[in-house]
Amino acid sequence: MDSLIVRTATKTILPLLLMFAIFLFLRGHNEPGGGFIGGLVAAAAIILLAVSGGVRHAETVTTRQTAQRMMAVGLLLAWLTAVGPILWGKPLLYGYWPPGWEILGIGKLGTPLLFDLGVFFVVIGMTLLVVLQLVDRVEKR
Amino acid sequence: MIEHFLALPVMIPLVTAVLIFFLRSRTQGIKVVSLVGSGVALLLALVLLGQVANGEVVAVQMAGWKAPAGITLVLDPLSGIMLALATLTGLVVQIYAWGGGLPRGREPMSFYILYQFLLMGVCGAFLTGDLFNLFVFFEVMLISSFGLMTLGSTRAQLEGGLKYVVINMVSSILFLSSLGIVYGTTGTLNMADLSVKLAAQSSPAVTAVLAMLFLVSFGIKAGLFPLFFWLPDSYHTPPPVITALFAGLLTKVGVYALIRVFTLIFLQDTDFTHGLILVIAGLTMFIGVLGAAAQNNIRRILSFHIISQIGYMVMGLGLFTPLALAGAILFVAHNILAKTALFLVSGIIEHNWHTDDLKKLGGLLRTSPWLAVLFMVPALTLAGLPPLFGFFSKYALLRAGLETEQYFIVFVSLVVSVLTLFSMMKIWNEAFWKPSPDVMESPGQPTPRTMLFSLAFLGVLCILFGVFAENVYELAHQAAAVVLNPELYQTAVLSDSIDPDLLKSYPQISADFGD
Amino acid sequence: MALMMALIVGTLFATGTYMVLRRNIVKMIIGLGLLSHAANLLLFTMGGLQRGAPPLLGEGGAKPELMADPVPQALILTAIVIGFGVMAFVLVLGYRTVQETHADDLDDLRTTSK
Numbered sequence: 001m002d003s004l005i006v007r008t009a010t011k012t013i014l015p016l017l018l019m020f021a022i023f024l025f026l027r028g029h030n031e032p033g034g035g036f037i038g039g040l041v042a043a044a045a046i047i048l049l050a051v052s053g054g055v056r057h058a059e060t061v062t063t064r065q066t067a068q069r070m071m072a073v074g075l076l077l078a079w080l081t082a083v084g085p086i087l088w089g090k091p092l093l094y095g096y097w098p099p100g101w102e103i104l105g106i107g108k109l110g111t112p113l114l115f116d117l118g119v120f121f122v123v124i125g126m127t128l129l130v131v132l133q134l135v136d137r138v139e140k141r
Numbered sequence: 142m143i144e145h146f147l148a149l150p151v152m153i154p155l156v157t158a159v160l161i162f163f164l165r166s167r168t169q170g171i172k173v174v175s176l177v178g179s180g181v182a183l184l185l186a187l188v189l190l191g192q193v194a195n196g197e198v199v200a201v202q203m204a205g206w207k208a209p210a211g212i213t214l215v216l217d218p219l220s221g222i223m224l225a226l227a228t229l230t231g232l233v234v235q236i237y238a239w240g241g242g243l244p245r246g247r248e249p250m251s252f253y254i255l256y257q258f259l260l261m262g263v264c265g266a267f268l269t270g271d272l273f274n275l276f277v278f279f280e281v282m283l284i285s286s287f288g289l290m291t292l293g294s295t296r297a298q299l300e301g302g303l304k305y306v307v308i309n310m311v312s313s314i315l316f317l318s319s320l321g322i323v324y325g326t327t328g329t330l331n332m333a334d335l336s337v338k339l340a341a342q343s344s345p346a347v348t349a350v351l352a353m354l355f356l357v358s359f360g361i362k363a364g365l366f367p368l369f370f371w372l373p374d375s376y377h378t379p380p381p382v383i384t385a386l387f388a389g390l391l392t393k394v395g396v397y398a399l400i401r402v403f404t405l406i407f408l409q410d411t412d413f414t415h416g417l418i419l420v421i422a423g424l425t426m427f428i429g430v431l432g433a434a435a436q437n438n439i440r441r442i443l444s445f446h447i448i449s450q451i452g453y454m455v456m457g458l459g460l461f462t463p464l465a466l467a468g469a470i471l472f473v474a475h476n477i478l479a480k481t482a483l484f485l486v487s488g489i490i491e492h493n494w495h496t497d498d499l500k501k502l503g504g505l506l507r508t509s510p511w512l513a514v515l516f517m518v519p520a521l522t523l524a525g526l527p528p529l530f531g532f533f534s535k536y537a538l539l540r541a542g543l544e545t546e547q548y549f550i551v552f553v554s555l556v557v558s559v560l561t562l563f564s565m566m567k568i569w570n571e572a573f574w575k576p577s578p579d580v581m582e583s584p585g586q587p588t589p590r591t592m593l594f595s596l597a598f599l600g601v602l603c604i605l606f607g608v609f610a611e612n613v614y615e616l617a618h619q620a621a622a623v624v625l626n627p628e629l630y631q632t633a634v635l636s637d638s639i640d641p642d643l644l645k646s647y648p649q650i651s652a653d654f655g656d
Numbered sequence: 657m658a659l660m661m662a663l664i665v666g667t668l669f670a671t672g673t674y675m676v677l678r679r680n681i682v683k684m685i686i687g688l689g690l691l692s693h694a695a696n697l698l699l700f701t702m703g704g705l706q707r708g709a710p711p712l713l714g715e716g717g718a719k720p721e722l723m724a725d726p727v728p729q730a731l732i733l734t735a736i737v738i739g740f741g742v743m744a745f746v747l748v749l750g751y752r753t754v755q756e757t758h759a760d761d762l763d764d765l766r767t768t769s770k
Contacts, residue, residue: 036737072162079156083148092148093204130744134751273731280738287745291752299753300765303681306746310688311676313742317695317735324728325702 003052010052017045025120031107035116039123046124047131067128074121081115143192144201146185147214150224150264151278153182158257161250168249172239175253179235182260183228190221196619198633200270208638209331213270215634218620220267222470223397226477227263230389231256233595237485238382240589241492252292256386258285266394270634271331272323275398276316279362283309286391289383290375301375308371312361319354326351333634336405336627345409352407352414359402363395365455366425369448373432376447377440377497381488384440388447389481393473396454400469403458404624411461419459423553426452430560439487439497439572442564443480446523449557450476453538456550460541466621467614468537474617475522475530475606482519482599486512489592490572499568504577511593513573518600520569522607524562530606533614661701668694679762681750688746692739696732703728 021042028034046062085094097110157178164170193199193216203212216224235256243252262282269275287309291302324330326347327338339348361368372392376384399418407414429449436442450472457469489512490505491497506513522531535558542551606613623629668690675687709724754760 036733068162072159075155076159079152079159083152083156086145086148089145091145091201091203091205092152095204126741130748133748134744273734277734277738280742284738284741284745287742287749291749294752294756296756297767299749299756300767303749303753303765306742306749307676307684307688310742310746311691314688314691314695317692318698320731321695321699321702321728324699324731325704330727330731 006052010048014045014049017048018042021045025116026113028116035119036123039120040127042120043124043127043131046128050131062128062132064129064132067125067132069125070121071125071129074118074123074125076118078115078118078122081111081118084111143189144199146189147199147201147216147268148203149185150182150189150228151261151268153178153185154257154261154264158254158261161253161257165250171250171253172235175257176232176235176239178257179228179232179260182264183225183232186221186224186228186264189216190218190225192216193218193221194616194619196623196629198623198629200633202637208270208634209329209334212274213331213333213634214268215270215333215630216268217623217630217633218616219397219400219470219624222474222616222620223267223393224264226474227260227267227390227393230386230477230481231260233481233599234382234386234389234485236598237385237488237592237595240591243380243382252289252383255285255288255292259289259386259390263390263394267397270333272320272335273330276313276320279316279394279398280313282391282394283313286387289386290379292379292383295378297378301378304371305375308361312358315354315361316358319351319358322347322354323351331634332401332405333631334638336408337631337635339406339409348407348409349413352403352410355402355407356399356414356418359395359398360421361395362392363399363455364392364425364448364451365421366428366448366452369425369429369451372448373441373444376444377438381440381484381491381497384444385481385484385488388443388484389477392447392451393454393477396451396473399455400458400466400624404466405627405630408627415459415461418455419547419550422452422456422459423550424452425449425455426557427553430557430564433564434560434567437499439490439499439568440484442568443483443487446561446564447480449561450480450523452557453535453554456554457538457541459550460538460545460547462541462545463618463621463625464537464544465541466624467617468534468541470617470620471530471534471537471614474613475534475603478599478602478606479519479522479531482596482603483516483523485592485596485599486516486519489588489596492592493588499571501578502572503575504573506573508577509588512588515593515596515600516569516573518603520565522603524565525558526562528607528610530603530610530613533607533610537614537617657705657707658701661697661705665694665698665701668697681754681760681762684762685743685746685750689743692735692743696735696739699732699735700728703731 021038023038024033024041025035025038026033028036028038082093085096086092088094093115095110095112097108101109103109157174160174160178161171164174196218198215198217200208200213200215202208203214206212238252243249259282262278262280262285265278266275266282269278287302287306290305291298320330323335326344327335327342329335329338342348357368361371364372376387379387403414403418426449429445429447429452433442433445433449436445453472454469454476457465457467457472459465487497490502493509494502496502518529522529525531525535535554539551539554542548542554672687672690672694675683675690678684678687704725706724753765757765759765
């Protein structure tokens with residue numbers, strides 16, 4: 001598929017979508033939003049790139065290898081924040097909120113944010129992997 | 142302190158999978174990491190089993206959110222035994238696969254990663270204390286098993302895999318729907334809480350519908366009559382290592398879920414539900430063994446035997462006495478060991494002679510007598526001959542059947558026993574005893590030692606558990622006693638729960654339909 | 657509202673079952689998708705329908721009586737994610753099967769049951 005309109009529009013929309021994804025991710029740990037939706041939006045942005053310019057074009061941004069690596073890193077991050085509390089005798093997934101750590105517009109910071117970051121990466125990686133796999137097959141025919 | 146380690150059998154396979162990913166193409170490193178991960182998981186499972194072997198029930202709330210709102214993990218002797226067996230099977234299969242047997246021309250990485258995720262799902266299913274997480278862990282397990290089933294992508298694998306995936310997906314959808322109905326009628330999915338609330342509920346019709354929905358969705362996963370047909374169609378298609386793993390783990394998780402749900406939650410009308418389960422058990426064991434008798438292919442015979450033996454396990458649940466449940470637990474245990482071993486034997490046969498068709502095999506007793514011994518021990522265990530492990534589990538089941546005066550099911554299970562022995566003897570006669578047919582090729586390369594070692598290990602366990610049957614029986618009896626006393630489970634989970642008055646200030650929305 | 661949802665869920669289950677029972681692989685996969693939507697919607701309806709009530713209460717927010725039950729929503733989100741993953745796998749598997757066997761009729765996939 002090749003369409004001038006989509007390609008031109010993508011250039012503008014892509015950075016906006018990515019920023020929106022990060023916004024959703026940061027907002028999510030105190031209010032509706034979160035790593036999962038953020039990850040989906042980010043993945044959608046990259047998929048848009050693939051739709052507008054073909055798989056080869058999308059692979060300038062991310063390859064399957066990178067997507068897999070994203071998943072692995074995300075899983076590791078989430079794992080560490082989940083298991084970490086056991087060392088301090090707390091149950092799994094226990095969230096620690098350091099007192100006084102607060103950022104304007106986001107709210108309090110705590111270890112759940114790190115877990116969410118892991119989820120963010122896993123979702124991006126997973127979605128891209130599936131889509132690249134399917135698109136790749138279609139293009140090869 | 143021990144309760145904080147409860148989550149580790151789930152978390153260790155996860156991190157092992159991630160570490161394997163970072164190693165990518167370094168095959169030797171992947172094998173080492175995977176083996177170490179499985180070993181750690183087994184050690185941990187044994188430690189946890191040791192903690193609850195005296196009949197304790199331990200519960201932990203994730204992130205400290207109290208039950209019934211939080212995510213609960215519960216360990217009782219039954220789940221301890223299942224955890225130990227699952228991780229043990231995993232470790233043995235890993236040792237077996239060290240020397241080969243994986244699909245050719247494929248990165249071994251995907252096998253090991255999928256295997257670790259499978260183990261994670263299985264362990265999680267044994268530990269979880271609420272129904273929704275049981276669903277989630279089922280799905281983790283199923284998605285990895287889908288991957289393993291089609292690893293290598295031969296035509297047969299794709300065909301078998303498609304059937305397996307579709308049937309299991311339908312079962313998951315049924316499970317999810319019944320979860321919706323459970324939540325709608327009781328407002329909780331925590332098993333302990335649900336067990337309290339359903340006992341107080343006065344609508345037997347809804348409970349009966351729920352019980353049947355759970356029976357069907359777990360029955361598909363366990364391979365009960367008449368929902369088993371996907372199993373023999375798909376289990377013989379992937380490489381034998383993977384079939385051995387599936388035979389040891391997957392259907393048993395379905396059986397575990399049945400035991401858990403029908404001893405903890407659906408106790409309102411045991412005459413009907415458990416009577417029905419008993420009928421299904423008889424049909425399952427009989428049809429399964431008949432199916433096996435008609436086959437001429439080692440792995441297909443063994444696949445049908447899985448179904449037949451699921452019948453015995455469910456029979457213990459249907460009889461519903463402490464002795465019967467202890468027998469069922471022992472049966473699960475011996476079946477996991479023996480079945481894995483038998484599939485691994487078929488793997489060695491396929492590795493050496495490139496076929497598992499009984500017509501093309503023969504004379505293996507002369508060419509590899511050790512393999513014959515390693516086949517004979519689990520085969521006789523499966524048939525239930527004394528003094529092997531399998532005998533004691535069958536004995537407990539039969540005695541429980543006689544005590545509850547269910548003579549018909551005892552009769553059926555005895556007939557099935559004889560037929561099981563018959564089909565084991567069929568494999569023995571055809572593959573090992575009769576002179577080798579002319580078409581048979583000689584083994585290409587020697588059998589890797591790790592394969593024989595893992596098999597010998599399983600065989601020794603089958604014998605040892607038979608010799609120390611008394612101690613093993615004690616443990617199973619303890620587990621059955623705890624399972625049959627739901628109050629222990631309820632207090633362990635709910636002793637530190639949210640104040641019910643606080644919950645009341647949040648109105649029971651589910652009771653109020655419409656605009 | 658509940659009646660309408662019940663009708664929709666029922667229709668989805670019926671069409672899903674019909675599609676799953678068809679012999680064409682693609683139609684069967686569509687049926688699986690419909691069935692999982694039906695299950696999600698059932699979960700949603702059974703969790704209680706409430707209009708215009710937020711599932712989360714901020715500080716000084718709405719009163720608990722005006723709150724929608726967040727549990728079914730969380731459950732459905734999880735179920736959708738899992739369904740999405742499985743669906744992606746089934747699509748790839750179906751595609752590979754058609755490629756490998758050159759048949760999109762389930763009756764032609766019988767080599768493993770002989």
